[in-house]
Structure formats: C-alpha cells, structure tokens
Amino acid sequence: MFKRKWKFILAWMLLFVFAINQAVPALAASEEVTDPSIKATYRVLNQKATITYEVKSTAKLKSFVYLPSLVTSENSARWAASGKELPKSGSFEVSKSGYYSFRAEDVNGGVTVSYIYVDMEFKAVWISYLEFKSTGYTKAEFEAQIDEMFDNVVDMGMNAVVVHVRPFGDAMYDSSYFPWSKYISGTQGKDPGFDPLEYMVEAAHDRGLQFHAWLNPYRITTKNTDIKTLAADNPARKWLTDKKKLNDRNVLSFDGNLYYNPAKSEVRTLIRNGVLEIVRNYDVDGIHFDDYFYPTLGSSYKKVFDAAEYNSYVKSYKEQGIADEILPIDEWRRQNVNFLVKGVYSAIKRENPDVVFGISPGGFLDTLRMNDRYYVDVDRWLSEPGYVDYICPQLYWSFEHSKYPFDGILNRWLELRKNTNVNVYVGIPVYKAGSNEEPEFKKNTNILADMITTCRDTEQVDGYMFYRYNYFYSNATQKALKKMFSILN
Numbered sequence: 001m002f003k004r005k006w007k008f009i010l011a012w013m014l015l016f017v018f019a020i021n022q023a024v025p026a027l028a029a030s031e032e033v034t035d036p037s038i039k040a041t042y043r044v045l046n047q048k049a050t051i052t053y054e055v056k057s058t059a060k061l062k063s064f065v066y067l068p069s070l071v072t073s074e075n076s077a078r079w080a081a082s083g084k085e086l087p088k089s090g091s092f093e094v095s096k097s098g099y100y101s102f103r104a105e106d107v108n109g110g111v112t113v114s115y116i117y118v119d120m121e122f123k124a125v126w127i128s129y130l131e132f133k134s135t136g137y138t139k140a141e142f143e144a145q146i147d148e149m150f151d152n153v154v155d156m157g158m159n160a161v162v163v164h165v166r167p168f169g170d171a172m173y174d175s176s177y178f179p180w181s182k183y184i185s186g187t188q189g190k191d192p193g194f195d196p197l198e199y200m201v202e203a204a205h206d207r208g209l210q211f212h213a214w215l216n217p218y219r220i221t222t223k224n225t226d227i228k229t230l231a232a233d234n235p236a237r238k239w240l241t242d243k244k245k246l247n248d249r250n251v252l253s254f255d256g257n258l259y260y261n262p263a264k265s266e267v268r269t270l271i272r273n274g275v276l277e278i279v280r281n282y283d284v285d286g287i288h289f290d291d292y293f294y295p296t297l298g299s300s301y302k303k304v305f306d307a308a309e310y311n312s313y314v315k316s317y318k319e320q321g322i323a324d325e326i327l328p329i330d331e332w333r334r335q336n337v338n339f340l341v342k343g344v345y346s347a348i349k350r351e352n353p354d355v356v357f358g359i360s361p362g363g364f365l366d367t368l369r370m371n372d373r374y375y376v377d378v379d380r381w382l383s384e385p386g387y388v389d390y391i392c393p394q395l396y397w398s399f400e401h402s403k404y405p406f407d408g409i410l411n412r413w414l415e416l417r418k419n420t421n422v423n424v425y426v427g428i429p430v431y432k433a434g435s436n437e438e439p440e441f442k443k444n445t446n447i448l449a450d451m452i453t454t455c456r457d458t459e460q461v462d463g464y465m466f467y468r469y470n471y472f473y474s475n476a477t478q479k480a481l482k483k484m485f486s487i488l489n
Helices: 002-030 077-082 139-155 196-206 235-241 245-250 265-281 307-319 329-351 406-416 439-443 447-458 469-473 475-488
Strands: 037-045 048-056 061-067 089-094 098-106 111-118 122-127 160-166 210-215 219-221 251-254 257-260 286-289 356-359 423-428 463-466
Touching: 037 098, 037 111, 048 061, 048 098, 048 111, 061 077, 122 210, 122 423, 122 469, 139 160, 139 196, 139 469, 160 196, 196 210, 210 265, 235 245, 235 251, 245 251, 245 265, 257 265, 265 286, 265 329, 286 329, 307 329, 329 356, 406 423, 406 447, 423 447, 447 475, 469 475
Parallel strands: 122 160, 122 463, 160 210, 210 286, 286 356, 423 463
Antiparallel strands: 037 048, 048 089, 061 098, 098 111, 219 257, 251 257
C-alpha cells in the first residue's frame, strides 16, 4: 500500500515537471524582448513632403527622435545635441530633399536606428508593353530582364517605375477578370507559370523604387477586330459570343479597333474590379491610366461609337419629363469617363488610402476640349476632389513649337490646378531627343535639360515621367540625356 502511494505521487511529480518544461519555453517566447521597430514613408505634394512614421516596441519606449540628416550610429552625440522628440506615431512636413534619420530607445536599452531618403521630385520611367517580348518569357528570363531594367532606372537617379500591366484588356498578373497577356506568355490567355507583377513590385521595392501599375482602361485591340484572336476567357470575347444581345454593346468596333464601351455600367464595373484586385493582391504604390480614353470620332461624332446609348439616355430623360436636364453628347461622354475615374478613385481609397491614382492625358489642352475625341475632363480633375491624386500631361513639344511651346503649355496646365491636393507631374519626351520630329529636338542637345529647368523654375511642378525606357539607350538621345542627367540629379 505504501509503495503504491509513493508510485502515485512520483507519477504526478513527473507529470508536473514535464508540464513545466513544456510551458516555460512558451512563456519565455511570449515574453521575448526585441529592439523597437521603425516604419517611415513619405509623400510629396506641392513641393512639400509629409513623412509618416510609426514605432513599435515590446518594451516601454524611452525616447524617439529624428534628425534632418543621415546618421547611422546609435551612439552619435548628434542625437542628444540636435535630435527632435517625436510621439510614437504621426507625421511631419519637410521642404528639402535629403536623408531623415530616426532613433528609438526603450527602457531596456534596446535601440534601433533607421532613415529615409526624401526626394522632393517624383522621377519615374515609363516601361511600356513595347519593352516586353510578344513571344513570351520563362520565369528566369523575365526576372533577369526586370532586374536589369530596374537596376538601370536606379542608376539613372530615378525613384519610380510606371509599368504596363494591362495594355490591351489583358493582364501581366494572375487576374480573376482579364486573360494573361501575350507580352508575358506569348499567347493571350496562356498562364506563364509565375506571377510577373508580384516579382516586379518586390524588385522595385528592394531597390527603393515606387511601383505604379499602368493600365489602359478601354483599349482591347489595335488594327484588329477579329474576336477569335482574343483568349476564350477574355471578357470582351465572352460578351460578344454568349448569345445575350443585351451585353453585345459592351464592346464596340471602331476604325479597325475594339474598345470597351465607356457608356456601359458593366464596363465600368469590370474596369473598377480589375483595379481593385491589383490594389488588394499586390503592394503597388499607384494605379496609372494613360491617354487612351474615347477614340477620335471625327465629324460624325454624334452618330457613331456609343451614340446608340446616348439616344437611349435622351429618350429616357424625355419620358421622365426632365428633358431640360439632357446633356449634349460631348458633355455626356465626359460624364461617362468621370463616372469611371471617380469610381476607380473611390474604390482605391476605400481599399488602401496610401495607393495613389493618376492619369497622364495628352498635353494638347485645346484638342482635349474638342467635341469629337478623348472626352477627358481635365479641368474638373484638377479642380475638384475625388478624382485623381496626380495629373501628368504629356508635354511632348519643343520650346519653338508654333502652337504648344513647352513653357507656354506648361504654364497653361499649371494654371488649371485649383485643387492643391493634386500633384502635377510633367511627361518628358525622351524619345524625341536627337530626332527629326521638330528642328529643335535635332539641333538643341540641351532641350531635355531645359525642360527640367523650366519646370523647376515654376516652383509648382512636383516631378516628371520620362517616355520611355528603351529610348534611354538609343544612340540619338545620348547627348541630350547626358546634359539632362547633369541637372536632374
């Protein structure tokens, strides 16, 4: 009896010891103390940068300071002498490019030093589908090309890339709405076996570059209207072949090309959903639309393209007894584009307020306001909130151009900005340097540098986008680029 009692007690003691041995490591892991972590980002708006930061610490924070310079040593005397105290999270404005350093210390002596480089000018390179092969890539080939391109962009002193991810109603990523692009797999709809966008975003961020995903919202094809050339899962092909007449008008054929119909709510939903999946699934910094909206419709603009939808709109308003509210067809078309732009902007901001949305229209203001083409409401986008975070007009003319001299058209665009929360970037035509497009591009090797200087002299331009990557390696552009780089950086 005595032996059985002690055996019982011993068994419980061993079980207790085993339980303690299992619990202590878990307890120790949960109480593991690490040094503070610092996250800092910034956004430039109208020549001022807002730095947003946050410190996280498992122990109580003793101090958190910043310096407007590069300091990498946690023991530097400059922290105590000149460091400016900050709360654990928040933001502050700066007005100069350069390094901003942070030091966080907790009560246990844990110290973390971090820094961020603020560039007051946005400097981006457009990388279009023309920079990619239409015959497709292996994973290794694609990643090698991206590595080379992004390394070169960094060497140029740029801080962002704007890369085509949907040039023709297709996708350079795994999309639930659009087919794979032939510019990644060689055949529209064919899965390349890897995710190009995931790699591009990671590669950009690893190099300190912002990544803006560039989309053409309405364009489906150029110089081709044969729907059989589209992938079976292409929504345009499905709409045209599903025997449902109600959605046939979601896709329009005009002048040898196919377009999504800007007047259709189903089209706007498709485009908006396509943007949302990028923002949700990838750590992009921006969504970018270029200048492809309505095509040039010509003198018959009141009778072609989406005129049938306009006529239905007019009929509906008359039946409702509100004929006095009917818009002219050109204003109605601008409204269609505005519905899309505002819807995309709102969707992005609901999903991730840190992702910016911008548009790069053609720079020819007078043409943009014509009644037969584009229908982009740049006056509204630059005046009212809720449409865009930035506008980047493509100012692709020399200073000697008879209608759109660079400095003159630049000032006209800047005068349009009534909403100071919208950044204005300028599209710079690298591709024209050294060419015969205009005499000044051929004879004046300072032209690109002069464009940058002119923009800076206004003290209103927030940055530049350079069109496009391949032209940085053209023999014709080298003299002008060398002079541009000498002042750009």
